Amino acid sequence: MLVALADSLRPSIAGRVLVPNDADWADATSGFNLAVTQQPDIVVVAAHAEDVVQAVRFAGEQGLPIGVQATGHGAAVPVEGGVLINTSRLTDLDLDPDRGTARVAAGVRWQQVIDAAAPHGLAPLNGSSTTVGVVGYTLGGGFGPMARTFGFAADRVRRLRLVTADGAVHEVTAESEPDLFWGLRGGKCQLGIVTELDFELMPLAHYYGGGLFFDGEDAPAVLHAWREWAGQLSDRANTSIALLRLPDLPGVPEPLRGRLTVHLRFLYVGGPEEGERELAPIRAVAAALIDTVAVTPYSAIASVHCDPTDPLPVWDTSCLLTEFPAAAVDALLDVAGPGNDVPLIVAEIRPMGGALATAQGTDNAVGGREAAFNAYAVGVLPPPLVDVTPAAGRAFVDALAPWATGGTLINFHGCDTRRPVDAWSGATRERLDALHQQHDPQGSFRFAQPHSRRR
Numbered sequence: 001m002l003v004a005l006a007d008s009l010r011p012s013i014a015g016r017v018l019v020p021n022d023a024d025w026a027d028a029t030s031g032f033n034l035a036v037t038q039q040p041d042i043v044v045v046a047a048h049a050e051d052v053v054q055a056v057r058f059a060g061e062q063g064l065p066i067g068v069q070a071t072g073h074g075a076a077v078p079v080e081g082g083v084l085i086n087t088s089r090l091t092d093l094d095l096d097p098d099r100g101t102a103r104v105a106a107g108v109r110w111q112q113v114i115d116a117a118a119p120h121g122l123a124p125l126n127g128s129s130t131t132v133g134v135v136g137y138t139l140g141g142g143f144g145p146m147a148r149t150f151g152f153a154a155d156r157v158r159r160l161r162l163v164t165a166d167g168a169v170h171e172v173t174a175e176s177e178p179d180l181f182w183g184l185r186g187g188k189c190q191l192g193i194v195t196e197l198d199f200e201l202m203p204l205a206h207y208y209g210g211g212l213f214f215d216g217e218d219a220p221a222v223l224h225a226w227r228e229w230a231g232q233l234s235d236r237a238n239t240s241i242a243l244l245r246l247p248d249l250p251g252v253p254e255p256l257r258g259r260l261t262v263h264l265r266f267l268y269v270g271g272p273e274e275g276e277r278e279l280a281p282i283r284a285v286a287a288a289l290i291d292t293v294a295v296t297p298y299s300a301i302a303s304v305h306c307d308p309t310d311p312l313p314v315w316d317t318s319c320l321l322t323e324f325p326a327a328a329v330d331a332l333l334d335v336a337g338p339g340n341d342v343p344l345i346v347a348e349i350r351p352m353g354g355a356l357a358t359a360q361g362t363d364n365a366v367g368g369r370e371a372a373f374n375a376y377a378v379g380v381l382p383p384p385l386v387d388v389t390p391a392a393g394r395a396f397v398d399a400l401a402p403w404a405t406g407g408t409l410i411n412f413h414g415c416d417t418r419r420p421v422d423a424w425s426g427a428t429r430e431r432l433d434a435l436h437q438q439h440d441p442q443g444s445f446r447f448a449q450p451h452s453r454r455r
């Protein structure tokens with residue numbers, strides 16, 4: 001049955017059409033998060049954008065649901081049945097250095113853009129990990145290491161090409177399709193598959209920044225000092241802090257292996273002297289095990305957060321905070337600080353504010369702008385920890401509940417299927433629901449994270 005279905009699709013697809021047990025099935029369905037198993041009926045590995053159009057039309061004719069995967073970094077809701085469109089081979093990238101813009105296809109990852117833009121002294125608003133896909137990240141807002149200075153990545157989008165559930169192709173700009181332009185920037189999926197994205201690059205060749213790693217025993221002093229210091233920074237200064245529990249493995253730098261450490265990230269957009277002045281008070285709080293803060297070419301931006309690049313089984317969760325007072329630091333230390341044996345590789349606080357607080361350009365659907373901090377925890381999930389890791393993540397969120405807004409950033413919402421998605425205000429959610437109803441009345445894109453709390 002499935003084989004016959006796939007055979008009927010093959011003539012219209014230039015790429016690959018796969019069914020379970022085909023040789024490349026595992027490759028085409030797996031991604032960064034090894035804890036999520038994608039189980040579609042058919043995978044279309046698109047060779048160009050027209051394959052996406054044909055696959056969507058085919059799924060519509062057959063009444064099959066549709067999922068999309070570029071890298072698997074955000075595969076929070078696994079695909080079950082239907083057609084999974086794998087966009088990982090759609091890696092076309094055009095850079096216009098004179099206009100300071102880039103155009104990417106659906107499978108481009110951030111490092112490709114960074115490497116192409118760097119020779120022109122330009123930089124994109126990528127996230128902490130540069131192996132994440134540009135499109136999935138940007139549709140969810142995109143909160144990166146320079147966000148307090150330049151805002152969400154979604155704010156800098158100029159044009160999208162979208163394939164809706166009926167197989168129609170939409171050129172989406174502020175002028176041509178203002179409602180879709182609003183909803184796609186921050187509303188994250190459910191409206192169709194984006195096959196092209198145009199966005200602005202920032203004029204930046206170097207930054208002053210990197211990481212300060214402190215001993216876990218210094219966590220109370222460093223976190224309390226960081227809290228006060230971070231509240232006084234200019235909008236040119238970006239920081240975040242994480243309690244790290246990295247494995248005792250050869251790939252991990254020796255001072256960080258198999259123990260609790262504190263990772264303070266810093267990125268200053270401006271002259272190194274001012275950056276150094278802003279950093280100085282927190283640098284003096286304790287002796288760093290490793291200090292990588294320096295003038296650095298933007299092409300090395302991944303070294304600020306040092307996110308893992310190889311696939312892992314992970315479970316993550318988050319919450320937005322209105323404030324991060326001293327009592328919240330203590331609450332965080334109680335569940336994830338020294339003396340706790342928890343399987344959280346990262347328990348992180350990222351200040352928001354600055355350019356994140358207001359849309360840069362035309363209004364869009366990015367939710368959570370009003371929050372002051374994003375709190376995020378991620379743990380590994382090998383079989384013995386399938387219950388322990390979520391329990392530790394939920395304890396992290398519960399500990400911070402007194403200061404929580406009640407919402408999350410959709411890109412950080414994570415894997416906790418017990419918590420309804422609440423990433424938009426009521427008015428934004430209603431407008432997104434209406435757009436979804438208009439463009440996907442059958443709910444073909446049902447694997448995307450739902451806009452509505454009620455679904």
Ligand SMILES: Cc1cc2nc3c(=O)[nH]c(=O)nc-3n(C[C@H](O)[C@H](O)[C@H](O)COP(=O)(O)OP(=O)(O)OC[C@H]3O[C@@H](n4cnc5c(N)ncnc54)[C@H](O)[C@@H]3O)c2cc1C
Binds near residue numbers: 126128138194448
């Ligand atoms: C290590 C790591 C670091 C991260 N750092 C940050 C960060 O700093 N800031 C931040 O904001 N987020 C961050 N994220 C979250 C990340 O931005 C989201 O998970 C994002 O959805 C990943 O997109 P992807 O295409 O790489 O992943 P995929 O799993 O391939 O896609 C995730 C989802 O994005 C949607 N999507 C992907 N492609 C398309 C398309 N062409 N059309 C329509 N919808 C599409 C789909 O709903 C899909 O299910 C991080 C995630 C990880 C794992």
